[in-house]
Amino acid sequence: MHLPDSGGDIYDRRDIHVLSRSSGTARRAALALTAAALACTALPATARAAPDPLARYHQQHLDWKSCVLDPEDTTGKELRQAGARCADVTVPLDYSDPGGRTITVAISRIRATDTGRRVGPLLLNGGGPGGPSLGDPPWVRKAMKDVAARYDVVGVDPRFIGRSTPLDCRWPTGSAWRGAGADRSGFDRVTAFSKNLAGLCRGNAGDALPHATTRNTARDMDVIRAVLGERRISYLGYSYGSYLGEVYTTMFPGRTDRVVLDGVIDPDRYGPRLLLGAERANRHALKGWASWAAAREGAYGLGRTRGEVLANVERIRKAAARTPLRLGGHRLDEHLMPMVVFNGLSQHNDAAYGDFAQGVRDMLRASEGQRVTPSPWLAGVLEFTLTGADSHYGSAQTAILCGDAPAPRDPEVYWRDVQRTRAQDPLFAPVTHNINPCAFWDRPRERPTRIRDDLPALLVNATGDPRTDYDGAEAVRDRWPSSRLVTLSGADQHAVYGVHGVPCVDDTVNAYLATGRLPARDVDCAAR
Template identity: 70%
Template sequence: MAVFAPRSGKRRAHPSRSRPAARGAAAVALAVVGALGAGALPAAAAPGPLARFQQQRLDWRSCVQGPQDSAGKELERAGARCADVTVPLDYADPDGRTVTVAISRIRATDTAHRVGPLLLNGGGPGGPTLGDPPWVRAAMKDVGRRYDVVGVDPRFVGRSTPLDCGWPTGSSIRGAGADRAGFDRATAFAEDLARRCRTRAADVLPFVSTRNTARDMDVVRAALGDRRLSYLGYSYGTYLGSVYATMFPDRVDRIVLDGVVDPGRYGPRLLRGTESANSGALRRWASWAAGRDTAYGLGSTRQAVLAGVERVRTAAGRAPLRIGDLRVDESVLPLVLFTGLSQDNDTAYGDLARAVGDLRRAAEGRAVTPSLWLAEALAFLLTGADSAYGSAQTAILCGDVAAPRDPQVYWRDVQRARARDPLFGPVTYGIGPCAFWAPPREEPTAIRDDVPALLVNATGDPRTTYRNAVTLRRAWPGSRLVTLRGADQHAVYGVFGSACVDRAVNSYLATGVLPRRDPVCARTAP
């Protein structure tokens, strides 16, 4: 369920990132944290309690961690080196326990025109980004030579100090089923996941938050020896960029936010309202599959393909579908479809078509060996193979914004959503572990309205809907919005293959000057 990790290797589904709630009140922090969060002092001076972190010397080394480390090998081929940055677990107690944040860096080669570091976040939340500099550097073309491109695994993510609640799943969300019994099972599932985190990670959970990740980013900036940083964030990473720019406004240079999260809607229930976009993406996928009936055998019309999906949903409601050694019931089936709809290209659509074919055969009682993509998706949803991913993702969301604690609130919402969209409504409005989490340690950040960022969004984005980007563009008069029309795509720059979008972003990164008007790009499918 990682909606906000566009290049993470597995296309996952999240609550989001991607995901994102109440934020009207001003941010409130512990007194010492507020003093440390302002970031008004130049990096060279680095006085005060964070000096030892800001002035630390980084031990740059090979990124390869073993013969099977494909990401490390790709980083090495691109000329990247890796290091661990030490940061406080609790910024209110900088002399206390520490954790590490893993980073990678491809250094600028045009040092005469160097802009500075470009920090990356691929979303999730909880998605590792350490491996992303090679493809981002390629997307930047010539302007990439002027930046140190820096991948960061946020605290408790990827190669950083780990967080693993020992979950039997990589996803903290489930569909609410067709009736109250299904909802009660989903509630018990969510409560059990929260209990496992309290049992295994109670000492660190209070310090898993976007605000602390932003503080870590500023330590990374200082440890790199730079007074300012530029930033490229996807999905949840757009919210992280907003928080950083609010907490450290004098530290930011050029900001690109792609797949925009509306800060006013961010929180554990941020997927609410995405049903229409996902249903639209499903219909357009069905049209694509119908046009390739000879390859996939799902039906020669969109209606026939969608009717087959509905038969699978009905069958899963009667009894779990057997897919290899795993079972797909009515609470998991919508997530499989949801997971398959974040990328708008032939490869992703073909993966989903093969998965639906497998599910249809299982619904007919036939033995099924799942396709590679379906096998990976089900392993993520139904086994503990990605427990650490789901643990970090949920801990960040729950640590940022409080969720309603009364299951009846979710039940009422599910009932209303089901009436509008029986497939996706019980997922996007369902209950999750945050209903059983301890309250956040800090209030959500009140995002400032003068951030001069370049926003990017596709009109059919099924995770961070286009409405989010329009809302943030209006809230930030000094920003600009690059629109990709006609694509059901989550994350665009360097991912989708739009020359128009990539040119707009690279021009901004090269000059630091935002476009005079909001650019609009037509879809030209890769």
């Protein structure tokens, strides 16, 4: 799901699915021996390694240039100010046909200044899937403090994302995710909506769809590693980026140095129905926000107690189910209202809570029949969800999820799940259990990666994370006995390191990045 702006993922980039851009991202790549190097040995012909089919990609020369594309390019200007340069890495569209069509992956790099103690490259991924990370090195370096000088900090826009070769299904929305609605007719509308989105992808991006996968993104990372001339890379991955890190380290063992995964996904639960099980954490986060809003009743007018605030949220839900709410030039219906609430609950801080409270206030007024001009945060969510301005984000995110693992094909599976869970959670369960375009997607070309049994990585997770729940971090910790887990208690926060401002967490991560030594035992940190 990048981080410091207003993007989120199902986990990321666009707040509509996960992180607000206050999460960070990082990626790692690794280097492989080339056929030319192997050919220099004195081994008999029969003992020599086969030619490297990716040699022309591993040996390519990068044209490092300014990251600024035009006078309006804010990201490029931030990168330039931080001393970054950018380049395009050529990779195969289809790794089973390396001599065929090629695409490009855009990267940025701020080089190490402490060259005498240089560790190597630190690749970033801020989540998603579908989130760009090319612009993340400046804020990640700030989070790293003094240790940043020892790394080449490398931002990557994964294949089909950001400045890389694009994948755009030309959707009328930036997000495929919707609530199921109150009854079967509403569910049938979302089913038709999802089927139409899948058809648009097939018609507008069909050639690329089979190759939009996490496994191919990991292969691209290894090309980047080789092009940078490195035997190993370090990696910082948030949210979906944690799964990408799990896949990369499994596919390319021995090619990583220091690995930090923040907002950890349990690989056994990763797939097109990634949100299943997120209801409990989101209910907890909603209650926490409601208590915060109740303490500021004078500013937002949502109620003097947590119960009153939650009752107003429920009032909005029921009103949107009866008649779509008018908010400026947009209409908020029963399918979108739960997504707006879901979107407001990934960051546990006053600024994010305040934005969300203003949005809830706007929706409450609209439910009472008032004419409302939505606040900037709510206007951004509605623009993202109800127009095609960010179609590329939703297209790439969905293509990766659908390309990584198969989804149930029968709509009745989803309808039964929604009905079974609706009574317990009428707000979130019809979102997390609902149908999506993956039900109408072609079957993936490859099976999901079976994640390796152990890796000495540093895992970071908040106990109340509403996107990648804490159970996932514990599952990976159990799977990887050599790893260590940094737990942030008392925060409903998605993405912690460098984002939430907790010295206990940031200092632990930076110590590991500086020394390469994991803590002797798991670390518990308290929220501010």
